[in-house]
Amino acid sequence: VSFDFPGDDLFNEDEEDFRTQFREWLWAHPPPPAPVRVDRSYLTIYRAWQAELAAAGYGALHWPIEYGGADRPVGHQIVQLEELARSNVDHTIFVNAFHMVGPLLMAAGDDAQRNSHLPRILRGEELWSLLLSEPDAGSDLASAKTIGRVDGEHLVINGQKVWTSWGHLADWGLLLCRTQPGTSNHDGLSLVMLKLNTPGIEVRSIRQMNGDAEFNEVFFKDAHASTRDVIGGIGNGWTTARTLLGAERTGLALTYYTSMIADLHKLLLRLKGTSNPELREELARVYTGVAIQRLTAFRACSAMRLGSPSLAVASVGKLQTGNNRRTLASLRIASLGAFAMLNPQDQSPHSEDMDVYLFSPSATIAGGTSEMQRNALAEGSLHLPREKRRQEAR
Numbered sequence: 342v343s344f345d346f347p348g349d350d351l352f353n354e355d356e357e358d359f360r361t362q363f364r365e366w367l368w369a370h371p372p373p374p375a376p377v378r379v380d381r382s383y384l385t386i387y388r389a390w391q392a393e394l395a396a397a398g399y400g401a402l403h404w405p406i407e408y409g410g411a412d413r414p415v416g417h418q419i420v421q422l423e424e425l426a427r428s429n430v431d432h433t434i435f436v437n438a439f440h441m442v443g444p445l446l447m448a449a450g451d452d453a454q455r456n457s458h459l460p461r462i463l464r465g466e467e468l469w470s471l472l473l474s475e476p477d478a479g480s481d482l483a484s485a486k487t488i489g490r491v492d493g494e495h496l497v498i499n500g501q502k503v504w505t506s507w508g509h510l511a512d513w514g515l516l517l518c519r520t521q522p523g524t525s526n527h528d529g530l531s532l533v534m535l536k537l538n539t540p541g542i543e544v545r546s547i548r549q550m551n552g553d554a555e556f557n558e559v560f561f562k563d564a565h566a567s568t569r570d571v572i573g574g575i576g577n578g579w580t581t582a583r584t585l586l587g588a589e590r591t592g593l594a595l596t597y598y599t600s601m602i603a604d605l606h607k608l609l610l611r612l613k614g615t616s617n618p619e620l621r622e623e624l625a626r627v628y629t630g631v632a633i634q635r636l637t638a639f640r641a642c643s644a645m646r647l648g649s650p651s652l653a654v655a656s657v658g659k660l661q662t663g664n665n666r667r668t669l670a671s672l673r674i675a676s677l678g679a680f681a682m683l684n685p686q687d688q689s690p691h692s693e694d695m696d697v698y699l700f701s702p703s704a705t706i707a708g709g710t711s712e713m714q715r716n717a718l719a720e721g722s723l724h725l726p727r728e729k730r731r732q733e734a735r
């Protein structure tokens with residue numbers, strides 16, 4: 342099945358040529374099929390394919406050439422996302438590395454940090470997790486309590502993080518910690534990179550309601566990180582974290598745009614002959630959401646390329662992502678009829694639908710909740726008075 346988007350004249354001839362060229366490359370280098378659960382064996386296969394993509398110059402279209410990217414126009418980037426979606430590639434696991442850590446290092450890292458990590462990220466050799474949230478610091482990230490005591494050339498880390506996606510698989514983590522004793526809120530924080538196999542780090546998985554265990558709690562007991570791995574300088578962690586959070590929202594909006602296109606294709610295959618008016622109406626609603634998300638993806642990519650990622654565009658994209666993911670997942674279930682009652686663990690042909698459905702509420706929480714995005718838009722774009730709060734929130 343295929344579908345058209347309104348405004349398909351968004352792409353010029355050059356971008357359509359790129360689509361043909363990239364499609365041919367995908368036929369010649371078929372990506373590994375996306376698994377229901379990402380594990381180490383899939384990761385090994387996916388890393389190898391990512392290395393092929395990078396070697397062909399398609400690794401990070403949005404990165405500048407000096408950092409190993411392709412510096413291609415925004416249209417090429419969207420075209421690539423759409424073609425990856427049509428080939429059912431799930432790039433979500435690398436979203437932290439490509440859309441968050443990479444751009445952060447370009448914006449705030451030093452040469453040694455960039456030279457060490459960017460080429461490895463490009464080849465899929467570094468999988469990253471974000472160690473930001475704590476049991477008492479989620480939306481109000483600035484109340485993070487994890488300590489990073491400066492001891493000569495090291496930070497000695499003690500504390501706990503939670504909801505760390507892929508912490509059990511990742512090679513590296515980006516940690517927000519308090520490096521200046523006696524400070525609170527956004528003062529005295531630092532953002533540091535550390536290897537997750539460092540002694541003193543314990544990763545414990547958290548079982549989710551879809552049966553997966555993609556999240557983790559991470560405990561630190563006298564774990565050492567190098568001060569050379571602090572990004573943006575010791576004590577500047579809040580400023581650096583704000584840059585990261587903008588990139589996080591944009592990255593999630595783009596990555597989930599890709600998966601929504603893939604989901605829409607699957608839904609159309611299932612429902613293409615349906616005369617059920619409710620399903621048709623919901624399908625049109627989902628399609629409209631994805632079409633709007635596409636335009637927001639354009640704007641977000643343009644803002645990133647201009648070097649001024651817009652927090653407002655990022656918040657709009659993140660809000661749409663959350664709503665669209667939930668609507669789409671509900672429609673997948675509605676389209677199944679009685680099969681929707683099967684247990685997702687039953688390995689039925691429909692278990693993926695239930696899996697996606699049970700995971701979908703998380704899209705309005707991860708990367709900053711929908712409430713926090715609305716707060717940001719109310720204050721940043723509508724210029725409403727700031728709400729009273731004890732400290733800065735994500």
Ligand SMILES: Cc1cc2nc3c(=O)[nH]c(=O)nc-3n(C[C@H](O)[C@H](O)[C@H](O)COP(=O)(O)OP(=O)(O)OC[C@H]3O[C@@H](n4cnc5c(N)ncnc54)[C@H](O)[C@@H]3O)c2cc1C
Pocket residue numbers: 470471472473474475476477478479480481503504505506507703704706707708709710711712713716730734735
């Ligand atoms: C799928 C998923 C993946 C995640 N991955 C990671 C990860 O890799 N690394 C990481 O560090 N974290 C991760 N998180 C954690 C995520 O960032 C936090 O869950 C999120 O920021 C909310 O924080 P919290 O859970 O502590 O909720 P809280 O901040 O306690 O919020 C609880 C409720 O109160 C509302 N609320 C709070 N403050 C306000 C306010 N000022 N105004 C209005 N409403 C408010 C919130 O919107 C929410 O509904 C992930 C979460 C999910 C769901």
